[in-house]
Amino acid sequence: MKIGIACDHAGFTHKDNLKNYLIQKGYLVQDFGCFSEESVDYPDFAHELAKSVLKKKNDLGIQFCGTGNGINMSANKHKGIRSALCWNTHIAEQSRLHNNANILTMPARHLNWNEVKNIVDVFLKTKFEGGRHEIRVKKINIL
Numbered sequence: 593m594k595i596g597i598a599c600d601h602a603g604f605t606h607k608d609n610l611k612n613y614l615i616q617k618g619y620l621v622q623d624f625g626c627f628s629e630e631s632v633d634y635p636d637f638a639h640e641l642a643k644s645v646l647k648k649k650n651d652l653g654i655q656f657c658g659t660g661n662g663i664n665m666s667a668n669k670h671k672g673i674r675s676a677l678c679w680n681t682h683i684a685e686q687s688r689l690h691n692n693a694n695i696l697t698m699p700a701r702h703l704n705w706n707e708v709k710n711i712v713d714v715f716l717k718t719k720f721e722g723g724r725h726e727i728r729v730k731k732i733n734i735l
């Protein structure tokens with residue numbers, strides 16, 4: 593499975609730890625940056641990750657900014673991207689089961705590394721339930 597990852601400066605440390613963690617677990621990882629804690633603009637990274645998921649160059653995406661909100665809003669501007677802001681494992685699980693989320697977004701400044709790992713593990717192992725949720729997910733796009 594191919595996973596794209598992205599962040600802004602606030603999420604750099606978690607993104608870098610995540611990269612090593614995913615590679616160790618056998619995932620192919622494409623890192624869209626950023627690559628240091630120097631201040632950057634989160635949309636620049638969210639848009640590249642989102643495009644790669646839409647083009648099926650990555651199966652799923654994972655991204656961080658400080659609160660998660662800015663980078664999440666940016667990714668969700670792309671038709672077909674369903675980026676879920678998740679701060680615990682239950683929300684992450686539901687985002688896959690019910691919303692077929694294709695990007696996991698986390699608030700880097702509000703989670704420790706152990707929480708990040710647990711959320712990522714749940715997100716990656718959970719499959720979309722389909723059924724009634726399929727009908728709802730199909731209604732998300734308006735354009």
Ligand code: RB5
Nearest residue numbers: 602657658659660661662
């Ligand atoms: C950066 O300071 C911060 O604004 C950003 O990481 C994020 O929280 C925006 O939504």
